[in-house]
Amino acid sequence: MSTPALIAVLVGMTAVTYGIRSLPLLLADRFTISESVLHWMAYVPPAVLAALIAPSVFVPDAETHALNLDWANPLFLTALPTLLVAWRTKNMYATVGTGVVVLALLRLAGL
Amino acid sequence: MALAIDSKTTQAVVEDDAPPGGCWRAAASAAGPVMLGYLPVSFAFGVLAPTFGVPAWAAIAMSAFVFAGSSQFAALGPLQAGISPISIVFTTFLVNLRHALYSLTEAPNVKGWTRHDKMGFAWQLTDEAFAVHSTEFAKRHRSARECRIFNFLIHFAWAGSTALGCMAAELIPDSRALGLGFAQTAMFLALLAMMVKGSRELMVAVLAGLLAVALTAVGLPLWAVVVPTVIGATAGLMFERHAANHTTEAIPEEALS
Numbered sequence: 201m202s203t204p205a206l207i208a209v210l211v212g213m214t215a216v217t218y219g220i221r222s223l224p225l226l227l228a229d230r231f232t233i234s235e236s237v238l239h240w241m242a243y244v245p246p247a248v249l250a251a252l253i254a255p256s257v258f259v260p261d262a263e264t265h266a267l268n269l270d271w272a273n274p275l276f277l278t279a280l281p282t283l284l285v286a287w288r289t290k291n292m293y294a295t296v297g298t299g300v301v302v303l304a305l306l307r308l309a310g311l
Numbered sequence: 312m313a314l315a316i317d318s319k320t321t322q323a324v325v326e327d328d329a330p331p332g333g334c335w336r337a338a339a340s341a342a343g344p345v346m347l348g349y350l351p352v353s354f355a356f357g358v359l360a361p362t363f364g365v366p367a368w369a370a371i372a373m374s375a376f377v378f379a380g381s382s383q384f385a386a387l388g389p390l391q392a393g394i395s396p397i398s399i400v401f402t403t404f405l406v407n408l409r410h411a412l413y414s415l416t417e418a419p420n421v422k423g424w425t426r427h428d429k430m431g432f433a434w435q436l437t438d439e440a441f442a443v444h445s446t447e448f449a450k451r452h453r454s455a456r457e458c459r460i461f462n463f464l465i466h467f468a469w470a471g472s473t474a475l476g477c478m479a480a481e482l483i484p485d486s487r488a489l490g491l492g493f494a495q496t497a498m499f500l501a502l503l504a505m506m507v508k509g510s511r512e513l514m515v516a517v518l519a520g521l522l523a524v525a526l527t528a529v530g531l532p533l534w535a536v537v538v539p540t541v542i543g544a545t546a547g548l549m550f551e552r553h554a555a556n557h558t559t560e561a562i563p564e565e566a567l568s
Contacts, residue, residue, distance in 0.1 A: 201393050206369050212400035213386065214376040221410045222433030226426070228418030236548065241416040243547030244540060245445045246512045247519035248409055249503040251539040252381075252438065254520030255527035256496050267528040275493070282497050286504035292344030295504075299497025300351060 253279075274311040278303040330457065338460035341447055345439045346468035348498035353469045356383055357476020358483055363391040367477035374473035378435060378466055380495065382406040405533040412540060413441035420448040421455070428455040435462035437469075442502040511550050519543030 257275045259265055282299040330337035360370035373383050382403040389399045413436050421429055507513050522539035
């Protein structure tokens, strides 16, 4: 890709991302957010995180989108101890460390 | 778990309380885990970019300006294929659409801030920043300054590790073998574990996760975040309303609530 086209992509990606992130925040002043919407929004974080996590574990191939429900799915085998550590410790360092090390060991073992 | 409401009441009670140890300390302790989680992911982006024919300067600029991991990774393939800039930017729009929900959700937390502070705050509203902001605002009042320092630290870590990754790119033959790709998922798992405080959040998470897997598996990965989030949060609200109705009607069935 040519340098001007690359710069166009960078500018476009930046503008679009910033627009998405800033507009609702800046426009929210003009509306009163109702009680129901506030309660609804409290469920957004857990829903988003689950929606980001689950496909990266069970549909790991970004090209084929093949569902992998195999027990020997290394990402599933990594997610189990990682989830346990996350739940028991609520500590991000311990959780990320567990995930990276377990997956590296499984990859070393040839999975 | 009414995050926004909690923070609003706290704000009214304690207006100007500086966190113990000052802004930098509070910001750094919240940012530390995110920075550590970013290192391997952003490093991997820096390592991968040149293998897709994206020059180091462009990879670093992308991390410095766009600062949205999943859309950055998603752009690599199309950039290599030389697809039109407009369609790459449109893909970015779809991949990052979920951030509009973050922005809306954070609005009550930053209500009293200046427009300038809000505009700065929006730049770094990543998945991780949103999760940490939501958790921290629910606990206590945070100043615009503290959030600015937090955002600076995580942004610096993200852009810095892309630069490191670009430098190391020539030395690392296969970055996928290192298990680094899982760092982001592990970070999300930790954030999720901190947020799921009751059965309703758990149900919302399970429902959103199942929907996301289904949508991805049928070849709609671009919709696999926004749609499950909206459906999941709506179901959460309905569960909540259902439970509230049963309490007000004074039906003494604990199992229902």
